[in-house]
Amino acid sequence: MRIAIVILNWNGIKLLEKFLPSVLKYSKNHPIYVIDNNSDDKSIDFITNNYPEIRIIKNEINYGYAKGYNNGLRHVEEEIYCLLNNDIEVTKNWINPVLKEFSENVKTVVIQPKILNYNNRKFFEYAGAAGGFIDYYGYPYCRGRIFDEIEKDNGQYDDNIEIFWASGACFFIRKSVFDELGGFDENFFNHMEEVDLCWRIENLQKGYKKKFVYKSTVYHLGGGSLDYSDPKKLFYNVRNHKWMLIKNTNESYIFNFNPFSIFNIIHWINFLFVLKNLLNLKFFHAIEIIKGYFSVWGFKDGVKINMDQNYYLLRSDNKKPKYYVIKSIIYNYLILRKRKYSQLNKS
Numbered sequence: 001m002r003i004a005i006v007i008l009n010w011n012g013i014k015l016l017e018k019f020l021p022s023v024l025k026y027s028k029n030h031p032i033y034v035i036d037n038n039s040d041d042k043s044i045d046f047i048t049n050n051y052p053e054i055r056i057i058k059n060e061i062n063y064g065y066a067k068g069y070n071n072g073l074r075h076v077e078e079e080i081y082c083l084l085n086n087d088i089e090v091t092k093n094w095i096n097p098v099l100k101e102f103s104e105n106v107k108t109v110v111i112q113p114k115i116l117n118y119n120n121r122k123f124f125e126y127a128g129a130a131g132g133f134i135d136y137y138g139y140p141y142c143r144g145r146i147f148d149e150i151e152k153d154n155g156q157y158d159d160n161i162e163i164f165w166a167s168g169a170c171f172f173i174r175k176s177v178f179d180e181l182g183g184f185d186e187n188f189f190n191h192m193e194e195v196d197l198c199w200r201i202e203n204l205q206k207g208y209k210k211k212f213v214y215k216s217t218v219y220h221l222g223g224g225s226l227d228y229s230d231p232k233k234l235f236y237n238v239r240n241h242k243w244m245l246i247k248n249t250n251e252s253y254i255f256n257f258n259p260f261s262i263f264n265i266i267h268w269i270n271f272l273f274v275l276k277n278l279l280n281l282k283f284f285h286a287i288e289i290i291k292g293y294f295s296v297w298g299f300k301d302g303v304k305i306n307m308d309q310n311y312y313l314l315r316s317d318n319k320k321p322k323y324y325v326i327k328s329i330i331y332n333y334l335i336l337r338k339r340k341y342s343q344l345n346k347s
Helices: 013-025 043-050 064-073 096-104 175-180 193-204 231-248 262-279 283-295 309-314 329-334
Strands: 003-009 032-036 055-058 080-084 088-090 108-117 132-134 140-142 170-174 209-220
Touching: 003 013, 003 064, 013 032, 013 043, 013 088, 032 043, 032 064, 043 055, 080 096, 080 175, 096 108, 096 170, 096 209, 108 193, 132 193, 170 175, 175 193, 193 231, 231 262, 231 283, 262 283
Parallel strands: 003 032, 003 080, 032 055, 108 209
Antiparallel strands: 080 170, 088 209, 108 170, 132 140
């Protein structure tokens, strides 16, 4: 069994120069692909001149993460995909534990390794840490990271467990399942598309497993493709969160008059988030939150959302499985002051 290591790139020549050497050094016998989203910084020339063994797939425009990968992966035939950010440093034994899990458990379809911080290597990294979960209201959190509270890796999460979502920074998935789901939802463009894909896997109810494999370790620089201080990230955060809930949650959970229903709660959370940014004089951040919240209803970036038959099929029944173990991660974090995954009551 071979893994196709597939790196999505857009104007990332400096990151490729820094991080490609570790990928080539520690990924022997596994093909490496770079899907390029129409870079104009000579990324392609750099790869061609220095790493002719890397296979290059060119997209004609910058499609973002979701469509960029969907288009490029049509040209990749290996049984397992590893979708790898261009700002990831891999380690000597990063592939073998993943291969072992896929080989021994046919129901395992998604795997995430341990993701540590490239610049502070004893700590987990924001994007995924030791495996992801979501609460009742669709807000994500990780073992090792709840909101901006990031834990030191003391081996406290050194176990292979089932998770709800795996980080798109280093995301292993069986090609057959990726194809079964039609890939990422291209309405997302950037951010949360991997959470949505994992949620759709859950809704298939076929017994598929998503796993965290701790013996595989990578180091993530973070923020290489989307600056975390950029107000636009808030737009994608808010819009994609709401779109994901509409698609994947039972209708009865969303559209009702219960003051604690999903949408009623996130109305207030987003309102308070806007107010907080206004008080901090972050006017552009507040505007992006408002735009993100209202853009779901028909448009994204000026383009009509394709609410086709598949969209309605996703919501055609009220028998979707339970997806959460924590009712509100925000309540746990702000009110109960539980800042670590180990402190949460997961019963």
